[in-house]
Amino acid sequence: MSKTKTTPKFKNEAEERAFWEEHDSSEYVDWTQALSVAMPNLKPSTKTISLRLPEGLLNSIKIEANKRDMPYQSLIKAWLADDVKQSRNV
Template sequence: MSKHLKKIPEFSTETEEQQFWETHDSTEYLDWHQAQPVVFTNLKPTTKTISLRLPQHLLDSIKAAANARDVPYQSLIKIWLQEKAQGQS
C-alpha cells in the first residue's frame, strides 16, 4: 500500500528551503524506498572569504612553515584550522 505524499513547496531561496527541511520530515514528501545512490563529482564546499589581521612575525612563521611543506600558506592555515576544529568536537 503506497503512502500519500505531500507536495514539496516551491522555494524562492536556498535559505528558505533549508529552513523548511529543518522543521519538516522528508518522509512525508519523498518515498525514500525508491531512492537510488548518486555520485556528485567535482563538488567543492562553499567557501567564504574573510579578512584576518595577524602580527607580521606570526604570518612570517606561517609562511616559513608552509614553504617547508611546499604548500601555499593560506592552505596550511586552513589545514591547521580544520585539525583544531575537529579536535574540539
C-alpha cells in the same frame, strides 16, 4: 510508512525554489527512508574573510608553508580544520 503529498511539477528552477521556500519538505518526502550519501568531489562553498595576524606569526606560518611546499593560506586552513575537528571530538 508515512503518507506524503505528491511533489508538483515545476516549469523552471525559480518556480521550484519559490515553492520550497514556502513549503515544509517533510510533507513531501519521507525522511525516515532517506539514506546518507558521501560526495567526496563536491567542492564546499567558501567565503573570503579578513584575518589580522601579528607579522611575526604570519612570517612563521609562511616559513612552515614553504618547508611543506604549499601556499600559506592552505596551511592555515588545514591547521584550523584540524583544530576544529579535534575540538569537536573531545
